[in-house]
Amino acid sequence: MAASRLVMLPPAALLLGVALVAWAWWGQAPMEVALPAPAPAATLARATAPAPPDAPAPAARPNAMQPLPATTGLTALLAAPEADLRASLHAALAARAQGGRLYARALARRCAAVAGLAPPEQAPDVNHPLHQRAVARQAALSAGCAQFPNAEWLGFVNVAADEAAGDDPLLTLQQSDLDDAALLQAVFARPDALLLDELGERLLLRRIAGEPVLYFDGQRFDTEADRALAQSALRLLPCEFGLTCDERDPEVWLACLRGDGCAASRAAQEPAAALGLAQRLAAALRGRELQRFLPPS
Numbered sequence: 001m002a003a004s005r006l007v008m009l010p011p012a013a014l015l016l017g018v019a020l021v022a023w024a025w026w027g028q029a030p031m032e033v034a035l036p037a038p039a040p041a042a043t044l045a046r047a048t049a050p051a052p053p054d055a056p057a058p059a060a061r062p063n064a065m066q067p068l069p070a071t072t073g074l075t076a077l078l079a080a081p082e083a084d085l086r087a088s089l090h091a092a093l094a095a096r097a098q099g100g101r102l103y104a105r106a107l108a109r110r111c112a113a114v115a116g117l118a119p120p121e122q123a124p125d126v127n128h129p130l131h132q133r134a135v136a137r138q139a140a141l142s143a144g145c146a147q148f149p150n151a152e153w154l155g156f157v158n159v160a161a162d163e164a165a166g167d168d169p170l171l172t173l174q175q176s177d178l179d180d181a182a183l184l185q186a187v188f189a190r191p192d193a194l195l196l197d198e199l200g201e202r203l204l205l206r207r208i209a210g211e212p213v214l215y216f217d218g219q220r221f222d223t224e225a226d227r228a229l230a231q232s233a234l235r236l237l238p239c240e241f242g243l244t245c246d247e248r249d250p251e252v253w254l255a256c257l258r259g260d261g262c263a264a265s266r267a268a269q270e271p272a273a274a275l276g277l278a279q280r281l282a283a284a285l286r287g288r289e290l291q292r293f294l295p296p297s
Contacts, residue, residue, distance in 0.1 A: 074103045079244040085144030099170030108156035111145035120259025130262035134253035188288040193243035232274035240282035
């Protein structure tokens with residue numbers, strides 16, 4: 001009876017076999033997980049570089065939010081070409097420890113926004129340059145979203161209840177119940193552009209005499225007009241920290257396609273007074289001027 005023999009493949013053959021299986025499973029080359037352009041990739045590499053071995057870790061304080069790592073490279077992913085969405089999303093996920101899960105969610109929600117875009121009630125000016133560029137961005141984003149199944153990007157649109165969020169500092173802070181001084185101190189530690197965009201009114205929401213009120217610099221924004229001004233300023237605030245807010249911003253070009261007016265930037269969509277307030281807010285955040293955000297006790 002002949003003895004069975006185990007055939008050992010050479011290492012090169014094994015590597016080729018693994019590559020063929022990966023290609024068949026994903027349908028795309030692994031190179032797609034790279035950043036869409038050399039500049040963002042270099043910036044992301046700097047942002048995710050580990051601290052030197054001899055750098056002492058700061059002592060943790062009970063019930064205190066620790067400083068968050070910088071996310072300059074992640075912010076650049078939001079301005080990457082729409083057609084490279086899959087690569088941008090995977091680059092964000094690879095930097096989860098720096099807040100990449102929050103950025104991956106923002107990128108995936110762009111697919112939801114373009115998928116749910118309804119035609120405008122009135123026919124747009126199809127000859128307007130901003131409208132033409134918005135249509136081109138819609139086509140590019142649709143192509144980027146088509147690079148993976150709907151179920152895949154839908155899985156990143158929201159954070160499931162059983163999904164661990166503790167390893168993402170931005171997502172942890174955004175989902176926390178921190179408010180007032182505790183929230184402000186955490187934002188002072190790293191005023192990330194997307195985080196500010198996600199927090200919105202929480203940054204200014206105070207409880208005065210038992211009533212929720214938007215407050216800054218001694219002013220209560222409690223009338224309808226004042227509250228609208230504060231909301232506009234909060235929408236422009238992330239732009240002061242590096243968020244792309246020109247016509248590449250989905251909030252800008254999607255508004256054009258919805259029939260809400262074609263503008264060149266978020267600032268052009270808001271009243272002029274909002275920009276000045278946004279700049280005052282930015283200066284207070286950079287200066288960590290806590291007293292400007294809190295009403296007298």
